[in-house]
Amino acid sequence: MLTWFLSRWGVAPLVARELVDEAIGGRFESWTGPDIVLVDDVAEQLALSVRPDDTAPESGAPADQLERWLAVRAAVPWQECPDGGGDGPVTPSRDGAAEDIRAFDGALDVARAEGLLAALDLMRSDAAQGGPLDVELLRGWQRHVLGTAQPPEFRIEPAFAKGGRERYGIGPDTRDRLDACLAESSAEGGRPLPLTARAARAYLDVCFFHPFADGNARSAFLAFLFVLAREGVALNGVGLVRRIRVRADEPEDALALARYAGCHLAETRRLASR
Incomplete structure (x- = not known):
């Protein structure tokens, strides 16, 4: 039905089939009706993957999304992002991250949710130590996310997403560049950006x-x-943060993510003050 719908509106048949297969991802386990969270996710994945030029074959290699992002990253007015209602620690009235993982990821795959919850616990333990954010920390969390025996290695080849329509380049210094970017998430030194901006940028x-x-x-x-x-x-x-789609070459998308983070933080502070 989804393939017919895309074809009806001009998406090339082969492209439509690939988009639907990618969105569903083999997650229908029986002929019974799927969970509403799964339906929402399939609809979102399909909607985000369709572009106006899917009606015509593409020519040439896709643009490097990493280089696009780095150009935009330097131009985004991060200092203008909302601060979420002030500075200082805040303890939420409920664990929004864990609840979202159980509701959303758990509906997609129980093992996926369990792995992400384990990674969440480890991440919080690492954060309590106050060290820098870097690739080594990501690798430690990602072992639980992917359920692997060892922390996964940083990629050594170009990466592709959305059926090859998006490409992420690689170079000898890509990992070092990521570490340098992640180091900027700290509030140390100079005039730090708002917390929401630093979190969204990371x-x-x-x-x-x-x-x-x-x-x-x-x-x-x-x-x-x-x-x-x-x-x-x-x-x-955390729903607004996890559901937004951000394009690498759109500064407004990056600001929207920071604003959503600010909305969640302001609401958390409001409820905590009661």
């Missing part, structure tokens, strides 16, 4: 550096939470 750094073969969105989510947790901040909710 999230996008991980997304567009695309360090691992799989699970990069979950790794980015953990990096986002780490930047907050290192300064004693947790959130009542």
